[in-house]
Amino acid sequence: MNQDSAPSRDLPGHIAALLQRAPRDAEGRPADSAGIPWADRDLSGDGNPLHTFDGDDGLAAAAVRSAREQLLAGELDEAGFVNALAGQRLFVPVLAELAEEAAPAPGSSTEPGPGGAPVGDKQADITLISVTSRDGRQTMPVFTSVQALTAWHDKARPVAAETERIMLAALAEGAELAVLDPGAELTFVLRRPAVEALAQATRWVPSYQDPELAESLAGILDLCPGVAQLQLQPGDGVATRTEAGDAVVGGGSGPELSIGVVLAPGADEVDARLALASVQAALSEFEMLRHRADSVQLKLVR
Known part of the structure; x- marks a missing residue:
């Protein structure tokens, strides 16, 4: 069917009202909110803020x-x-x-909805x-x-x-x-x-590779009796796998950082539990660790 011979159809009231309220320039042409007409608008080029990635495939x-x-x-x-x-x-x-x-704008011509109520945009x-x-x-x-x-x-x-x-x-x-x-x-x-x-x-810089974090953590050893050293390593959840099962050295959801608690020589099981508890207490107040590590796990290292 030729487009010119197609029967005309009235737009739904809420769409017609919206078009009536659309911005127009001084000559009555459809325009954007700043009054700049859409007709003959060139949206390409470096100056167009809406197309930061022109030609993006x-x-x-x-x-x-x-x-x-x-x-x-x-x-x-x-x-x-x-x-x-x-x-x-x-x-x-x-x-x-x-x-x-x-809600329809006052004075707008909108079609009635179910029950005769006017329909908004x-x-x-x-x-x-x-x-x-x-x-x-x-x-x-x-x-x-x-x-x-x-x-x-x-x-x-x-x-x-x-x-x-x-x-x-x-x-x-x-x-x-x-x-x-x-x-x-x-x-x-x-x-x-x-x-x-x-x-x-x-x-x-990942927390497990952060020299500043490692140096700062060494400062809590005085608060942790029975602990000789803290070792920073990638956590158990750092790595991930591809869909085919191949290992990847990053991209896991965590734990991100593993802190190895190295016990002093001669420590027994009671000493180990006390050492872990003292390290946990000290880390809970360590602001740099909260900022630089997503998730932390503690491990005993004998």
Whole structure:
């Protein structure tokens, strides 16, 4: 059927009212909220704030792909991979959810709804998706590509942004963790200190590799009778595995840091229990540890 011969149809009242209230420029043309007409608008180029990633193909950034390949090959450690994400384009999933109908504007011509009541505008809320980790913490899913995002949730819409902005949004939403590419061949958890470092555009040093933390922890030995030394090592939950079962040296949800409590020579079982209790008490007041380590486990070392 020729479009010109199609019968005209009235728009639903709430949509017609919305169009009537839409901003227009001085000549009556549809415009944005600043009064700039949409007609002949050029949305390309560096000056357009809505298109930070002009020409984006939705694939994982080359630097991220390279870092992932090196991580899987054992050529890059956890810190190297996390820090390679800085400044890269990633995606977060959002959902458009229909909200309650807004009340019609005074004097607007709206169609009556059920029972003769006027119907207001349909409104949609755009919400970031978050998930809950196994230990109950709020977690922000983040994706390296549109394909990975839509494979995880086919109704989610991808929003592209730099890593720093995404991590800031995660913290603002109350998330303590971010999980990169959930459901993909490699799912990589960014624990809280890494999320905070990326949000602040600072280099992340894992707690188990942090010389400042190790030096400061040595200062609590005077408070821990029977303890000769504290050893910092990766926790049992630092590593993860690919979907195929291959081990990866990072990306686990924790525990992140293992503190080995080395007992003084000649210590018996009672001494060991007292030593552990004294270390736990001292660590509970250790502010640097709370800031730099996501989760901690203690182990006796004889």
